[in-house]
Amino acid sequence: MQKPLGAQISHMLKDRGVDVIFGIPGVHNQEMYRGIEEAGITHVLARHEQGAGFMADGYARATGKPGVAYVITGPGLCNIMTPMGQAYSDSVPMLVISSCLDETAARKGQLHQMKDQRAAAETVCDWSEEARTAEAAYALLDRAMLEFDTRRPRPKHIQVPIAVLEAQADDAPRAVDQSPTPGIDAASTEQIARELREARYPIVVFGGGVATGRMTASIERLLERFRPATFTTYAGRGVVPVAYELNFGSNLARPSSADIFAKADYVLTVGTSLAETDLWRQELGHHCNWAQINIDPADMVTGPGRSVNIVADGAEVLSLICAGQTGEGNARWSANDVANLRARWRDETDAERPGIVPICDALRDVVPADTMIYSDMTQFAYVAKEVWDMDRPGHWHHPYGFGTLGYATPAAIGGAVARRGKPTMAIIGDYGFHYTMQELGVAVELGLSLPIILWDNGKLKEIEDSMVRGQIAPNAVVARNPDFCKLAEAFGAGSVAPKTLPELQDAVRAAFENEGPTLIYITPDLTR
Template sequence: MLKDRGVDVIFGIPGVHNQEMYRGIEEAGITHVLARHEQGAGFMADGYARATGKPGVAYVITGPGLCNIMTPMGQAYSDSVPMLVISSCLDETAATRGQLHQMKDQEGAARTVCDWSETARTAEAAYALIDRAMDEFWFGPRLPKAVHAPIALLEAPTEKAGAKGLPSVGPAAPDQTALQDLTHWIREARRPLFVFGGGARWMDFVGPSLRRWSAASFMTYAGRGIVMDDDPLCFGALLARPSSADVIGQADLVVAVGTDLSETDLWRNSLGATAKLAVINNNVETLSRLTLSEGNHRLMVHGDCFAAFEFLEEKLADPQQSDWSGDAVADYRRRMRAEIDAERPGIIPVADALKEALPADTMIYSDMTQFAYAAKEIYPMDRPGHWHHPYGFGTLGYALPAAIGGKVGIGDQPCIAILGDYGFQYTVQELAVAVELELTLPIIIWDNGKLGEIEDSMVRAQIAPNAVVQRNPDFCKLAEAYGAAAAAPQDLAAFQHAIKDALKAKGPTIIHVKSDIALQA
């Protein structure tokens, strides 16, 4: 059934409870990737989904397997990633205690970190739930789902699922009346400004239209690359800078496209829109929240962002002038770059060196680490949907398994992982998967010997830093123990050389980078 619905890869770990889910995988022509921990399987499914746009599917066992994948499910939920988790469950739990892998409410536990969680009591119900999930992944919003199947049901004979084609209709078409109003607003605006989020990451065609309308733009971290950084009116991914609120306040029209503008997009309570605000989104909850909290004149456009922008392009074909200044935008970006460099010294030169060393189409997965916090504000993306980060839930240990899943999905396209020295050790065991699959995968470990972000936060809060320094292993020897290659560059030239070598290697390469590398001659 899964193969008929387009599933080519499943990430997971077999166990006695879910072994029946593995019957027929090879005959169906599906690849199974054996993770070393269910958390790793979940992040791999997440990374695969972000890289390919297809749902990431994971298999786990009853109880602890489900609990272990709940962190990736929460990450996928916060970042709107289509993930389908299929788990076994006990046949009954009310009248019996002490069963293997027993928990009080497996279905309810999963429901706390995903869109919905349901238990299938019949084969027909299991088929129907999977089809429901696949349809919702297509129509959106794209959020993780969980389907649980009792062990006895998995072991029982049944008829196979019927064939199912692609949905006959696509995502919801935006309201034409609202779009007509928005067209009028854009035509009248003297300082139009667009904010693009991750929900618009497939829209890599908007730059010419923005230039024709003389519109400025910001992008959330997840939306980077939708507008090129060299666009003269592009403010880049600096939305979370406090001063961006002042810039946005100068706009007489703000159009938010495919973004929730959540706390982790802004790091403040308000976007800063003081005049007209239009929101294009297929999530009614987002539309309601943003149009109630932002702006004086509000317009909700419910539906597919792609279709909405195509409508605007058709109706607004003539060039327009605005009061935005390219020199002012460039000056703002220079000042913010200097501000970021002062906040996190030594990171920007390494990010610049990384950009020079990587091919243009490289897929990047980063973890919760200071290097990523600075780089994702200033790293120039040449296309959208190519830097993936655990934005909302903010889980340590994300990048390595997610990059493995992404690399499995994209094949020969280059892919790298960026982690901190502490976060790497959350999911270090998944390095064995990359070795086993012989994945060409540079893994950059940014080593400052501590939980640097937490230490800085404690100092700002006038708390004596505590429990923020750890003893690290020898990362190069650890790589060798797993069968991976390793490098420990001492300067930026050696760093770039190590990256280029790793992109030609058969198998993963650990690149151990000390946080003071930019200061070395």
């Protein structure tokens, strides 16, 4: 049965497992809204396309499924490009579908016209293509879904001319399993296993690429068998069990962590590219042999030592590394030394940004098990990423690579939509909250039990500190803030401004029970 292509796209997405779409309708993309309800898909109306993109990001991180957003031509696409860039840097599966003008070469001055909309989007995503027929749209949608499952997940953009969206189209083809079976070099996995077993000071670095529950058993077997010291990237927190006494934690960015790697006689990295935002230095610090397991060949890191590179998903590789291995490894790491160094790093973190560590400890003690946390570019999160150990992977999400302000609130909304009935929390700074504060209305509208921890130090404190270090007189780092509690209440949300750590804990407990979002306003005075 034929329907306008805009409606058929929603039906095809539903057939491919899409249950939620985030977006904003407009005159150029209204045909895409014709089939949403008929297909049985929930639509979440954002207040700004940037919010829609961050919601799709948060939903994708919470579920592992692609987050889908519908936006209009021109400004709608431009507004969502920041979330697309964030999703690209953090390997998040996001599918953005936009309308586009039918003709731009011969006609000028049209509503929402851009010189090259498709090319603009391509700068912040994996690929950006235009579907000029229904068949092309279906093929591109299936291509995107296949690549989300089989490659490093990154955002894709498909634009469809308005006339094509309005035209009648046949039903989309049924889904077909096209997933290839990856081949893994057995000799390479055997070599890694042998070198791990023989090493006296092996280190394994786990990244966000292995932050899925399905890898837990393989990782635990590897740790038990070879007893390496471990680090995680910020995105990899929770991968290593909290009780594992040889875990140096998410402290790669501590300058003295390079001394630990200098001591290593074998290094294995899994699911990480060791980006600038992981290390904040040029080199890991090792001088030994090392091996890398990564799904993206472009992210294999060059450096000293004979390298074994395996391009594959880490779960199966780790399982093969442990298979058939008998006997204990030769690792000689001291649990006492690891604990002492971690304590020193914790003190360094507290000294650099005073007063935040006790608040992190207080929050960690009261958030429910299985809480999924979304944080923003704020000093509070920078401290928490180092001192807040996670007891499970994939439950703390942050705008790591692109570093976008305003991420946490809408991303947490997307996560809460995905996890109805499960605890979700946002942590955001006063300045970042300004960027996407309007999305608080969405959380109210949906009745999401969402605590939003708003850290207000009254300024862009991280930038001020950086200016001081650079011997620049601090400039343009203070903005007048509103009464955030009254603002939240104007949206219909709850609000509270605790004055002590016990009051903060009580407020967080209550917020998880509320039938709507609660803004919890805290300042540095909380620990003074």
